[in-house]
Amino acid sequence: MKNKKWVSLAVSAALFGSIVGCSNGGADSGKIEDAKAAAEDNSPITIQYWHSHSDEQMAGVNYMIQEFNKKYPNITVEPVFQGAYTDLHKKLQAAVAAKDVPAVTNVEVSALPNFADGGVFADLTPYIKRDNVDLNDFSKGMLQAYSYNDKQYGFPLIVSTSVMVYNKTMLDQLGVKPPQTWSEIEDFNKKVTVKESGKTTRYAFSVPGWDTWYYDPWITNGGGTILTKDEKSGFDQPDSMRWIQNFQKWIKDGSMQMGYGKGASDVMRQMFLEGKVAMVQHSSAIIKTYVQNAKFEVGVSFIPGDKERKSHIGGAGIVIMDGAPAKQKEAAWKFVKFMVGAENNIKWADYTGYLPTHKSVVNTEEGKKYFEKWPQYKAVFENFDNVAPRVQHPAYPEFSNVYKEIVGKMVLNNEDPVPLLKDSVKEINEIIADYK
Numbered sequence: 001m002k003n004k005k006w007v008s009l010a011v012s013a014a015l016f017g018s019i020v021g022c023s024n025g026g027a028d029s030g031k032i033e034d035a036k037a038a039a040e041d042n043s044p045i046t047i048q049y050w051h052s053h054s055d056e057q058m059a060g061v062n063y064m065i066q067e068f069n070k071k072y073p074n075i076t077v078e079p080v081f082q083g084a085y086t087d088l089h090k091k092l093q094a095a096v097a098a099k100d101v102p103a104v105t106n107v108e109v110s111a112l113p114n115f116a117d118g119g120v121f122a123d124l125t126p127y128i129k130r131d132n133v134d135l136n137d138f139s140k141g142m143l144q145a146y147s148y149n150d151k152q153y154g155f156p157l158i159v160s161t162s163v164m165v166y167n168k169t170m171l172d173q174l175g176v177k178p179p180q181t182w183s184e185i186e187d188f189n190k191k192v193t194v195k196e197s198g199k200t201t202r203y204a205f206s207v208p209g210w211d212t213w214y215y216d217p218w219i220t221n222g223g224g225t226i227l228t229k230d231e232k233s234g235f236d237q238p239d240s241m242r243w244i245q246n247f248q249k250w251i252k253d254g255s256m257q258m259g260y261g262k263g264a265s266d267v268m269r270q271m272f273l274e275g276k277v278a279m280v281q282h283s284s285a286i287i288k289t290y291v292q293n294a295k296f297e298v299g300v301s302f303i304p305g306d307k308e309r310k311s312h313i314g315g316a317g318i319v320i321m322d323g324a325p326a327k328q329k330e331a332a333w334k335f336v337k338f339m340v341g342a343e344n345n346i347k348w349a350d351y352t353g354y355l356p357t358h359k360s361v362v363n364t365e366e367g368k369k370y371f372e373k374w375p376q377y378k379a380v381f382e383n384f385d386n387v388a389p390r391v392q393h394p395a396y397p398e399f400s401n402v403y404k405e406i407v408g409k410m411v412l413n414n415e416d417p418v419p420l421l422k423d424s425v426k427e428i429n430e431i432i433a434d435y436k
Contacts (some may be wrong), residue, residue, distance in 0.1 A: 005194075023134050027349070046076040047103035047324075048329045052088050052316060053081070053296045060351025068338045075331045079102050085111070085316060092321075096120055101321040103332035107154065108316050109145050110213075114394040115319075116148040122320040124153045127333045137342060137358045145313045145389035154319035155340040158285075159355045161380060161387045162214050163312040164205070165290050166279035167272070168299035178279055178301035181248075182222070185304060189255035192278045200254035205279040206268050209246065209260035209407045212400045214281055216312055218243040223307035224337070226391050227401075233428035239307075244417045248410060261413040267366065279433060300376040302383040310388040315354060346370050355380060399431040 053061050058079075065077050082088040085108035092115070095101045107115060115121055128135065135143060138156070146154035159307050168176050171192070179188045194202035208214040219226055221397075224240030227233070235238045250256035255324055257277050269286075271277045273294055281303060282290075291298045303311050318339055320332045342358040346366040349356040355377070361367045371378055380387070390396070402424050409415040 026258050028292070031295055041327055043215060043261045044076070044080060045327055045331050047076050047328050047335065049079045049335065050082045050088060050092070050102045050105040051079055052083065052085050052106050052108075052406040053079075054409055055092050055269055057352045059159070060348055061423045063351060064344060064348060066340055067344060068335060071338065072331075072334055075334065077335055080124065088409040089115075092120070096321075096323060099323065101310060101323045102191050103324040104318060104320050104335055106157070106238040106316040107319050109313055110396055110400075112146055112153060112317065112319070113148050113392045114397065116151070116153045120322060122322040122324075122329060123153060124155075124333070124336075126319065127337075131337070133337065137360050137388050138424050139357060139359070139384050141310075141388040142313055145392075146317045146319070154317040155336060156313065156315070157318040157354075158315040158352060159357055160283045160285040160314040161216070161355065162281050162303060162312050162314070163284050163287070163311065163380060164301040164303055165287060165376075166270070166299045166301060167275065167294075167296055169296035170275065171299070172297075178299070179304045180301070181304055181309075182306040185246075187252075189250065189253075195254055200257075203257040203271070203273065203277040204255045205281070206257040206259070206277045207281045208265065208268065208273070209258045209405075209411045210245075210264050213312060213314055213390065214403050215243060215247075215407070216400075216427050217303060217388070218247075220388075221303070221305045221308055222246075227393060227396075227432075231432055233391065233425045233432070235428070236425045241418060241421065242306075244407075244410070244421055247407075248417060251410070257405075258411050260408045272370050284355055284377070285302060285315065285353050288374070291376065292375075298376060300379045302379050302386070309383070310386050312385070313387050316377060350408050359384060393432070393435070394431050394434045397426045402428050402431070 001285060028175050051061070061079055062125050065079065068077065069075070080102065082091050085106070088106060089108070089111055092101070092105060096365060106122070112121075129131075142156040142159055143152070146152065146156060155234065155339060163180055166204070171177065174191055176188060176191050179185045189204040192202070192204040193200060207218070219240060222239055222242035224242060225234035226240075247256065251258055257271065259265070268277070268280055268282075272280045272414070273298075286340065287298075287300060317336060320329055320336060324332065340357065345356045345358045345361045346364070350370060356362070356367070356370070362371070390399070403421060406417050406420045410417040
């Protein structure tokens with residue numbers, strides 16, 4: 001058995017080994033028989049759905065549960081709020097240790113490999129094959145984000161991706177369009193940045209420094225790699241340095257703003273609303289907030305690309321706990337399939353502010369009305385298959401902190417990030433080695 005170092009979840013392999021155990025032929029046969037019996041059992045059952053939905057999203061959650069109950073009146077779903085994603089993950093860890101898990105739960109996308117590697121989530125592949133679920137209607141990248149080692153452990157539910165939100169009124173007045181490629185950024189910066197007495201009073205754009213989710217796609221779009229095929233740090237490769245070299249240059253010449261630390265998100269948002277920055281990279285889940293609060297027309301563009309053009313999936317998915325009883329798992333599967341189905345996909349997106357996940361909903365009547373109401377989301381759907389998974393490795397939550405701290409040193413202390421990033425290769429590789 002591999003030595004897994006559950007840093008982000010604070011769980012050891014020995015703990016999960018004792019809970020999940022190593023399956024044998026007899027146990028597998030028993031599971032199959034239990035699953036068959038559960039599928040045929042329509043007696044009343046109650047399952048818990050652990051989640052991190054905000055108060056603003058609960059109207060959508062309640063709507064979906066009510067609609068689900070119309071289809072499956074024998075299944076009662078109890079939504080249980082467990083705090084932010086980190087809090088939810090810790091409570092899942094404790095529930096596994098106590099052998100008292102919920103049937104179905106949210107999981108933040110970057111944490112899925114760590115949990116899946118520990119045997120905590122049920123492999124949904126047998127359910128998918130049994131019920132002939134069409135996976136082709138999902139964005140390929142969104143679906144891949146919830147698979148691990150060729151097994152489908154979950155589905156995208158509250159999905160976001162980073163986009164460039166821009167002041168359309170301002171850019172129209174300047175006769176400028178948001179850059180679509182890296183080669184267009186320099187010209188964009190020159191036309192949009194405003195300086196007075198050598199100090200920037202209006203930045204061309206802003207990239208968040210507080211979360212690697214925002215700059216991971218810049219690394220790969222520039223031809224770099226975060227993790228090589230042999231699972232080593234890619235920061236010793238020239239193309240893997242291009243993003244940080246550009247960031248450093250743009251920060252120094254005063255065209256790019258980058259925030260880091262407590263309150264940085266609020267500062268960036270306020271600067272944009274006050275016209276002090278023309279374009280910000282932010283979560284698609286925040287688009288509605290910008291539209292509702294801006295005193296100007298808000299536009300949205302997909303993030304610019306170079307050697308490729310991708311943005312990474314964010315948010316959380318929905319999964320089934322492997323330790324739940326067979327009957328609960330069958331009920332949970334019905335709930336998961338309903339929650340992520342195409343039928344209510346537009347309503348769910350409209351309620352929550354997150355993205356629709358099905359291609360087929362775009363041209364439905366509901367879909368057309370949705371995009372008429374929120375035209376800003378068209379930029380995402382024009383690049384629907386360019387939404388890619390994050391790095392899928394159990395060590396990612398830990399080793400990504402290494403280069404996030406380097407960005408912090410660049411932003412806060414004006415340190416040169418290039419030698420720091422090169423020096424980080426050894427530390428990152430040591431972290432990765434601990435998971436083998």
